[in-house]
Amino acid sequence: MDITLDKKENNEATLNIRLFPGDYEPKIEQKVKQYRKQVNLKGFRPGKVPAGVIKRMYGKAIKVEEINELLSQSVPRYIQENDLKVVGEPLPDLSDAENIDWDNQSEFSFSYDLGLVNDFSYDLSDQVSITKHTIELTDKTVDESIDNLRKRFSTNETVEESQAEDTLIGAIQVDEETSHETEININLVPEEKREQFTGLKANDSVTFDIRSVFPEDTDVAFLLGKEHGEVADITGDFTFTVSEITRPAPAEINQEFFDQIFGKDAVSTEEEFRNKVKENIKENYDRESDALLSRSIRNHYINQTDIQLPADFLKRWILSRQDEEVNEEQINEQFDDYLQDLRWSLISEKIAKDEEIQANHEDVKKKARELVLSQFGMYGSEFGEDERFDPIVDNYLKGENGNNYMQVFSQVQAEKVFDYIKEKVTVEEKEVSIDDFNQVAEETK
Structure with a gap:
């Protein structure tokens, strides 16, 4: 076997391999012997099929298999023995295989493109x-975190008149004969449309263009109690009548709130709670x-x-x-x-x-x-x-x-x-x- 490396300027190289009969024929003979033991052929006793018959039937396939196996071992071994610093994997020149005459050739040439990396050093010292x-x-950050937790664990309370953060509960008139119990979160309404949903009280009604307030089919389907695929063509004005208005009320700072956040009896005073929140924020900041x-x-x-x-x-x-x-x-x-x-x-x-x-x-x-x-x-x-x-x-x-x-x-x-x-x-x-x-x-x- 003859292997040469042709290095190029752009950190690429070509590995050229030339195989001779002495490189692969002993392996072929060994494989033929194995086939003789395994192949059952009419007219021959088991294990007694002549080698010539095996070669005529399977010789070409055996040669291809053994040469490919030889290449798969030789390329990485050459890279390792010559301490080549490669990236990616060797890319074979496919035209080599396409032009091979497996029936008549005895010598074979193959080439692989390699990507190389230069030797490099790094500075790992206190000079870096x-x-x-x-x-x-800051205290402000802790305060904001506590406020967010109170909002996260808020409860809804009923109020008399709607504001921008409220939810309207009531019924929407789907058609002349049908109404559907639903709700409208005012905070999710486009900002320029919210005014008509604020200042409302129980039993008040509001009529609005459904697509200007809820342009997405998913929202329209929820509002009207329909399937998503049923609302694509729904447009026009709809009337909603309020029955109840709810507003999120921040959680009270008490033992129940402490337990919800950190587990039962993990903290028992507001000072301990604040310190625990501060500790968690610091852990997140440190990460x-x-x-x-x-x-x-x-x-x-x-x-x-x-x-x-x-x-x-x-x-x-x-x-x-x-x-x-x-x-x-x-x-x-x-x-x-x-x-x-x-x-x-x-x-x-x-x-x-x-x-x-x-x-x-x-x-x-x-x-x-x-x-x-x-x-x-x-x-x-x-x-x-x-x-x-x-x-x-x-x-x-x-x-x-x-x-x-x-x-x-x-x-x-x-x-x-x-x-x-x-x-x-x-x-x-x-x-x-x-x-x-x-x-x-x-x-x-």
Whole structure:
């Protein structure tokens, strides 16, 4: 076997392979012997079919199979033995196979296009400075959070006269003979139409053009008590008569409210409640801050690391892998993002290899437990050792034919790399307002 590598300037290369009879014929002879033992042919005793007969019947198929097997082993072995840093997968020159005369040729030539990555280095020292933006937690934020919780757990109370946030309960005249009990949430009515629904009292009526107030078929169907497919052609004026007006009343700050938010008797005073809300907000802020720091680290190393990628090869490789019709224009739309992701993947993998960072099975199970608990709305260490969740966690990791396990493994590995980088570089904290933080986060995407 003769293998040569032809490197090109654009980080591409062609791997040329030439096969001779001595490379594949011994394997063919071995396979023929196997066929002789397995094939049952009329006129011959089992296991006694002559080799010549086997070759006439199956020789070409055996040759194709063995040469393909030889290539599938030789290409990755050459890449590994020569420490070639490749991206994507080798792309075979299909014209080679199309021009082969399998019946008469004894020597064969094949070629594969490769995408290569240059050797690169990274700076993982305290000379690298990354800013960690932390969010300022103000009393105003806590007050707004508590107000939102009170609205979320509000109860409806009956009022005499409607306002913009109220709900009208009553009947709409569907036709001359039919009315339908329904309700209108004034807050969902277009702002320019709300005035005719405010200032109403029980037994008042309002006539309105249904499509100017409720342009969507779904809303019209709900209002009239019809099926979605029955209302497409419904237009015109409809009259609604009010029987009751309800208004959301924010939840009272009392023990019942505390229990609804944090569980029974978790807090018992308004001060404890406020501190608990503040603690939860801070935990959320810390998660957002850590996520932004990781993105900042990722962007820093992508921008500061000289990685040259074979763009043309990667586009061809992506096109070759698509199961559905995807054209080059569609690939170009997201190609820059793909290259950024690939650069970070290469950097992250190199750091993990150089620094011997490796996720283990226990790390994966711990992360999977966190993911499962979050799906149940449970957070914190109090559920961390609850054995009731073990079967659920195990089933989750086995799901999607094991792909869930690999996804969690990749996530844990990525987190370990980020944690390692944070220990090595200089992280400077900067407290900012929530608005400034959101702006930085948008710029860091």
